[in-house]
Amino acid sequence: MDAPTTTSADNGTSGDDNGGGWFTPRKPASQGRSAPGEGASADDTDQERIAAPRRSVASIRPVGSGTSRPAPPPPAGDARESATPTGETPPSAAPVDGLSADHAPAGHHPGERAQDQRSQPQRAYEGHTAYESSVRREERGARENSEAAPRRPNARETAHPGEALHPPAAQHPGEGTRPREAPRPGEAARQRESAGRLHLAGQPPETVNPHGTGAGTATGPREAPWSHEAPAPHGTPADRPRHPQPAAPATNASPDAILIRRTMAEIEPVADKVTSYFYALLFVRHPELRDLFPAAMDSQRDRLLKALLTAADHMDNAAVLTDYLQNLGRGHRKYGTQPAHYPAVGEALIGSLTRYATATWDEETEAAWVRTYTKISQIMIDAAAENERQAPAWWHAEVVSHDLRTPDIAIITVRPNQPYAFLAGQYTSLETPWWPRIWRHYSFAGAPRTDGLLSFHVKAVPAGWVSNALVHHARPGDVLRLGPPTGSMTVDHTTDNGLLCLGGGTGIAPIKALVEDVAEHGDRRTVEVFYGARTDYDLYDIDTMLRLQQTHPWLSVRAVVDDRAQFPDAVREFGPWYEYDAYLSGPPGMIRSGVHALRGIGIPFDRIRHDSLEELVAAGD
Numbered sequence: 001m002d003a004p005t006t007t008s009a010d011n012g013t014s015g016d017d018n019g020g021g022w023f024t025p026r027k028p029a030s031q032g033r034s035a036p037g038e039g040a041s042a043d044d045t046d047q048e049r050i051a052a053p054r055r056s057v058a059s060i061r062p063v064g065s066g067t068s069r070p071a072p073p074p075p076a077g078d079a080r081e082s083a084t085p086t087g088e089t090p091p092s093a094a095p096v097d098g099l100s101a102d103h104a105p106a107g108h109h110p111g112e113r114a115q116d117q118r119s120q121p122q123r124a125y126e127g128h129t130a131y132e133s134s135v136r137r138e139e140r141g142a143r144e145n146s147e148a149a150p151r152r153p154n155a156r157e158t159a160h161p162g163e164a165l166h167p168p169a170a171q172h173p174g175e176g177t178r179p180r181e182a183p184r185p186g187e188a189a190r191q192r193e194s195a196g197r198l199h200l201a202g203q204p205p206e207t208v209n210p211h212g213t214g215a216g217t218a219t220g221p222r223e224a225p226w227s228h229e230a231p232a233p234h235g236t237p238a239d240r241p242r243h244p245q246p247a248a249p250a251t252n253a254s255p256d257a258i259l260i261r262r263t264m265a266e267i268e269p270v271a272d273k274v275t276s277y278f279y280a281l282l283f284v285r286h287p288e289l290r291d292l293f294p295a296a297m298d299s300q301r302d303r304l305l306k307a308l309l310t311a312a313d314h315m316d317n318a319a320v321l322t323d324y325l326q327n328l329g330r331g332h333r334k335y336g337t338q339p340a341h342y343p344a345v346g347e348a349l350i351g352s353l354t355r356y357a358t359a360t361w362d363e364e365t366e367a368a369w370v371r372t373y374t375k376i377s378q379i380m381i382d383a384a385a386e387n388e389r390q391a392p393a394w395w396h397a398e399v400v401s402h403d404l405r406t407p408d409i410a411i412i413t414v415r416p417n418q419p420y421a422f423l424a425g426q427y428t429s430l431e432t433p434w435w436p437r438i439w440r441h442y443s444f445a446g447a448p449r450t451d452g453l454l455s456f457h458v459k460a461v462p463a464g465w466v467s468n469a470l471v472h473h474a475r476p477g478d479v480l481r482l483g484p485p486t487g488s489m490t491v492d493h494t495t496d497n498g499l500l501c502l503g504g505g506t507g508i509a510p511i512k513a514l515v516e517d518v519a520e521h522g523d524r525r526t527v528e529v530f531y532g533a534r535t536d537y538d539l540y541d542i543d544t545m546l547r548l549q550q551t552h553p554w555l556s557v558r559a560v561v562d563d564r565a566q567f568p569d570a571v572r573e574f575g576p577w578y579e580y581d582a583y584l585s586g587p588p589g590m591i592r593s594g595v596h597a598l599r600g601i602g603i604p605f606d607r608i609r610h611d612s613l614e615e616l617v618a619a620g621d
């Protein structure tokens with residue numbers, strides 16, 4: 001099996017400009033072959049277009065999956081989650097304008113039933129705006145994270161490699177006088193141990209000022225983050241907009257692209273209604289498809305439509321788009337998506353656009369959307385069919401260890417039931433037995449191992465269905481499902497540039513994987529890791545990182561304790577970084593300010609890598 005990190009540009013199956021008829025993609029490359037247990041050979045007759053999926057995702061319940069234990073209660077709390085590689089969006093109500101169809105099937109599992117019950121009263125589909133653009137959601141998440149951050153006085157003021165860095169100056173009023181909270185159980189000892197090790201490095205103290213100007217290191221002009229670079233849905237390292245920029249039409253845009261962007265501009269203010277109407281249409285017309293989605297829809301309800309709109313918006317950027325859609329097509333295999341489902345989705349898409357883009361909708365526009373959707377679906381279908389020959393749609397993975405590092409962070413190690421190939425720095429999606437069809441992204445917290453085990457760092461976030469189940473409910477012996485690996489934040493082994501790595505919070509997981517990857521390649525490249533956390537307590541994996549530092553002379557680890565969300569600025573005090581490739585992993589706000597900081601010290605776009613929201617969408621979640 002190949003890890004789907006790189007994909008050929010266009011496999012020649014993107015469809016022609018006339019489309020293949022009304023959302024009728026050409027037959028998949030694998031037609032005539034059947035996936036194990038599926039017998040799925042799509043023939044796009046009308047009947048088959050609306051045929052129920054032959055394999056229900058929900059029906060896959062491995063023995064010993066943990067479902068025998070009571071499901072964890074639905075997570076309570078606010079909606080403080082971010083749309084990030086591991087971010088979870090809390091399920092909530094689903095509004096629909098003029099339609100009242102929810103075809104949520106009866107739960108197959110205790111957790112699912114609980115979920116249904118919870119969402120039942122909300123199905124009036126009224127007065128709720130579920131759709132938020134990724135930008136808005138991200139900003140909200142960052143803001144709320146920042147507001148909710150516990151404030152504790154910093155413990156140290158100096159920094160060594162391997163030593164926690166603290167912003168020395170300009171504390172918030174009253175901050176320095178606030179008493180430190182009592183350590184949580186077991187933390188005091190761990191903290192003492194960590195602190196002791198932190199001083200072992202024995203380097204002369206360096207004062208780090210994350211708010212400083214980075215004197216001596218800043219070379220390039222400071223640019224506004226997310227400036228006018230062409231958006232890239234997937235695969236390119238970048239300081240790029242977090243959301244497609246439909247408002248910036250290229251002068252050489254194709255006629256279809258112009259029409260599509262016009263529609264996009266019109267529906268943007270009513271995006272929530274479009275989304276609701278889209279799913280209502282889909283489930284009213286094709287109730288059999290309801291089974292492919294989570295019982296509580298809002299956790300994922302806008303993702304499919306958003307992915308389609310993202311793709312449509314980038315139709316003129318063939319290479320990037322193809323990569324994005326191929327990933328999306330592969331990622332959808334785990335949902336049980338079949339070629340025959342695509343026409344139904346296309347019809348719902350056009351139906352909702354027709355209803356809400358009334359000012360710009362005409363025959364010509366509709367034809368442009370039909371052509372575009374036909375291309376989109378063909379690429380996804382072909383990629384899924386190709387992938388079917390190489391890899392399962394999902395893997396079962398048994399939890400073999402569950403290490404609760406803090407009250408809300410666990411390191412979970414699983415054993416997949418089949419070989420699972422991936423690259424260090426990639427991520428996957430996980431589904432727990434308690435919340436069927438709700439998938440969340442987690443990065444692999446290590447390079448591939450000879451024993452095939454995979455580890456993940458999971459932080460239980462408020463209202464996080466999957467993360468709370470994994471941290472507070474999962475036990476050894478439970479069986480999860482894994483989607484395919486994805487993501488392009490991998491080490492470029494064609495260069496011997498140093499690696500500058502910023503890992504914030506549980507974002508340290510893929511950074512650790514990158515370090516192990518360099519170690520295994522024996523490259524002896526310089527690797528400089530900045531490990532950011534809001535408090536000392538949150539440096540839950542500092543011991544591991546320091547052990548790696550002791551083992552590898554080319555590795556330097558610095559902990560940066562900063563509760564004011566200015567962690568990336570710490571790198572300005574070091575360097576120079578001209579000869580480094582940069583890797584960023586952590587909360588979206590950190591990525592954004594990290595890219596800004598790195599651009600400010602002269603690292604070009606093409607040497608800055610991080611997972612992006614678009615990649616997440618591309619992964620099919």
Ligand SMILES: NC(=O)C1=CN([C@@H]2O[C@H](COP(=O)(O)OP(=O)(O)OC[C@H]3O[C@@H](n4cnc5c(N)ncnc54)[C@H](O)[C@@H]3O)[C@@H](O)[C@H]2O)C=CC1
Nearest residue numbers: 084086087443504505506507532533565567586587589590
């Ligand atoms: N578990 C995993 O495998 C992975 C997790 N992630 C993401 O990493 C994040 C980890 O969350 P937490 O551990 O709660 O991190 P956190 O919110 O505690 O922040 C970690 C560090 O980032 C800094 N930071 C936070 N927001 C910032 C901003 N707007 N600007 C500058 N610096 C900022 C903080 O000061 C802190 O130093 C989540 O968003 C998760 O989705 C990313 C990749 C992999």
